[in-house]
Amino acid sequence: MSSKQAQPKGQPAAIERGEEIFARYDSRVMSRLWKYISPHKGALAATVLTVAVFTLAQVSIPVTVRYAVDSAVGNATYPFNAVLAVFVALIVLNAVSNFFQEWVAARLAQRVIFDLRRAMFNHLQQVSLSILDRTQVGRLMSRLQGDVNSLQEFMETSVSAVGDFFLLLGIIGVLLTMDTKLGLLTLAVLPLLFVIRRVWLPWARKAFTRAREASSSVNAALAENINGIRTVQENRREAVNLERYDVRATENLQAQIGSSRASQVMMPTVDTLTGIAMAIVVVVGGSSVVSGELDVGVMVAFIFCVQRFFDPIRTLTMQYTVMQRAMASGNRIFEVLDIPVDLSDKPDAVQLQDVPPSVDFNRVTFGYRPGQPVLHELDLHIAPYQTVALVGPTGSGKTSIAALIHRFYDVWEGEVKVGGQDVRDLTLDSLGRCVGMVLQEPFLFSGTVIDNLRYGIPDASMEDVIEAAKAVRAHDFIVRLPDGYDTVLGQRGRNLSIGQRQLLSFARALLAKPKILILDEATANIDSFTELEIQRALNVLRKGRTTIIIAHRLATIRDADVIVVLQKGRILEKGTHEQLLENDGLYAKLHASSNESFDDVVAEDEAEHVPHT
CATH class of the missing domain: 3.40.50.300 (P-loop containing nucleotide triphosphate hydrolases)
Incomplete structure (x- = not known):
């Protein structure tokens, strides 16, 4: 056989190798994903606008509470009824903007995912059979279903995550503006949170990975037995198969419990830090109020800010895991889209004319x-x-x-x-x-x-x-x-x-x-x-x-x-x-x-x- 003869090209290695479930942030994935987002600039602009309005309303509510309390106790020149009207308006704006934020974000994600699914379907129809012959159909289906869903989840939650990030910055700004000293004391718990998070992430990543692999194993065993149910019943393998399935199901149970444990660890941690920050506000702020150094409205506003401050931290921590899954899914999706289409029309290809069919x-x-x-x-x-x-x-x-x-x-x-x-x-x-x-x-x-x-x-x-x-x-x-x-x-x-x-x-x-x-x-x-x-x-x-x-x-x-x-x-x-x-x-x-x-x-x-x- 000549060394010059055209050999079949190998398929992307990712389809043959084991699936990576988590990956770090990948700018290449985001760059390619942006090509599917950019055509929907109107929906993207609407999403950004609603996020901005919602974040502004979230930050403004504690500030309004401050003036409402000061007006109620006679420490401010603002009429109480006027402040109350502004507060009610902000509550309504917060609810409406939150609804539209979720709605437009979901619509944007659905449109992008629609384009992505269509591109994958169209590409796979044109991929040469030499690639498909060496590829497990289940892996390709995983890309068309599971990986696309992971990317959709990331897109839908990323909008609120961006809003949470700017909400954190806004709350920090409000805290430092109202009272720099008390603000710095309240934020002193953040370094401890970062240390805990750094220790938690590697352990949680292993737990989530094990849970995902165990779930895939159980689903594969279930699908195999359902597809081969005739052979199972013909050979009376029900009892043996159930025993084998029990082993995988038990492993999946333990893995899912470990995953849940990892997810729940951050909740009490954040709640504990919230309590510490609240104690700082109550003790230090209360002393300042008693001594006349701090208005009572400021302290109440601090309490509201602290309550809101740690919610986005909790959300952003969970979003990190979603982002990891999305990066791995994005890599696998674009690897499918990068499979070469070996069989295509030449630039000068001609139509087969009405000639004798030899x-x-x-x-x-x-x-x-x-x-x-x-x-x-x-x-x-x-x-x-x-x-x-x-x-x-x-x-x-x-x-x-x-x-x-x-x-x-x-x-x-x-x-x-x-x-x-x-x-x-x-x-x-x-x-x-x-x-x-x-x-x-x-x-x-x-x-x-x-x-x-x-x-x-x-x-x-x-x-x-x-x-x-x-x-x-x-x-x-x-x-x-x-x-x-x-x-x-x-x-x-x-x-x-x-x-x-x-x-x-x-x-x-x-x-x-x-x-x-x-x-x-x-x-x-x-x-x-x-x-x-x-x-x-x-x-x-x-x-x-x-x-x-x-x-x-x-x-x-x-x-x-x-x-x-x-x-x-x-x-x-x-x-x-x-x-x-x-x-x-x-x-x-x-x-x-x-x-x-x-x-x-x-x-x-x-x-x-x-x-x-």
């Missing part, structure tokens, strides 16, 4: 992992309107040939041509319209029967839909469904039999009227009666299009124009059914045996089979 493989070498080719310098010509069958043991390269025709992957060496043009020079859309595929395991989406049939051609007429369904003998069973073509399917079509689902996938492919039709083990899961119906339909469907059939069973391929026998990525022999019987090769060996599948036959001496071209 297929050519010219010395094609291809594999899914570096250094492990599946196809070896393969040469294959499929003439327009031929029916070609690809047969061979599992792993011989049949499905890889089909995938390369549709350009799900790019070859390492050589070229694949459709209609005489290299598939890499064609637009993916025009190639996709030319090539239709029916796979061994049909995938039906949520929605009605007709929605699934029109999946590739949304504007197809009802007449065309019925014609395609009739062509594959699907119409009769569809009209017997409760609502006919408007019957809503269960998840992946679970309320249909495997054969019925396969017939729908046939009709869906035919409705798109592809010039090249690939049937990849399309009849493997269909019963003999249904397969007979399909065989009759295929005799009609093959007219006017190039058909490539991948199958193990001889009954499916006997009438093909050309049968290509593959072994370990190379062509062993090819010809008609009769010609291959005369060659007395692997195909003839299968035919002479009582087996029905190529998987049941192992070549006794593969070296004896010389590739035919």
Whole structure:
């Protein structure tokens, strides 16, 4: 294998490695997140304005209390009724601005997260299959769900956190302005809080991490057993699985208790410091009031400020954990968005014109992992309107040939041509319209029967839909469904039999009227009666299009124009059914045996089979 051949690119390491649950503040994450926030400048401005108004109201209330108390005891020139009116107005402004702060912040976060989800969904649809083949779907789903939710929580709470920060500054300013000496004494407890917080954070981080990992483990065990419930009940594994689940559930219980303990430690700590600060105000401030050095209104305002001062500290401490989760989630989200889209249209890509649908493989070498080719310098010509069958043991390269025709992957060496043009020079859309595929395991989406049939051609007429369904003998069973073509399917079509689902996938492919039709083990899961119906339909469907059939069973391929026998990525022999019987090769060996599948036959001496071209 040439050292110059294009090897499949590796995927981002973060998808393969263990998930980091917490991370420190990352300016790169915030910079990229800002690109999704900046388009919503109006909502952002409204958020900042409401936060500013709410913070101003919070700071002004204790000041107003001071003047209200001084007016009540006759120590101020301000009319008590006027001060009371201002106080009531501030209370109303505080409530209204708090509501709008939460509302506009949530709306901003939802809009940003909507854009982010849409970007991830759009990107993952275009990522090459070579990446997805080596990626656990669960990890990608985690990014689309859990990580995005963590980022949304961070955005929604960050607005109030910013407000809390400025509220702290405002309260400090009020305390020092009203009485510098008493203010400094009250704030003397802050250094102690910082020391406690510095000791608490590493311990809390470990506790939160352990809780998150234990929760993921429990959820994974639960999901696995639910997805495999048929196998569980078949093997009567309920009791054993419950014992194993109990172990994980117990670990999760202990981890969650530890997490709760870590969360609750700061609450009594802050309450204790609040009490100390309050005691300072009462003792020192009270003495100053008695001696006439301090107005009683100032001391009451100090008490109000101290009560409000430690609430944002508690909130900001909890926000640090939210920020850590968000930074880790942001890194993972942007790593997904950074997955390269290897398969895309070239700048000068052309539309596949109305040309005879031929297929050519010219010395094609291809594999899914570096250094492990599946196809070896393969040469294959499929003439327009031929029916070609690809047969061979599992792993011989049949499905890889089909995938390369549709350009799900790019070859390492050589070229694949459709209609005489290299598939890499064609637009993916025009190639996709030319090539239709029916796979061994049909995938039906949520929605009605007709929605699934029109999946590739949304504007197809009802007449065309019925014609395609009739062509594959699907119409009769569809009209017997409760609502006919408007019957809503269960998840992946679970309320249909495997054969019925396969017939729908046939009709869906035919409705798109592809010039090249690939049937990849399309009849493997269909019963003999249904397969007979399909065989009759295929005799009609093959007219006017190039058909490539991948199958193990001889009954499916006997009438093909050309049968290509593959072994370990190379062509062993090819010809008609009769010609291959005369060659007395692997195909003839299968035919002479009582087996029905190529998987049941192992070549006794593969070296004896010389590739035919």
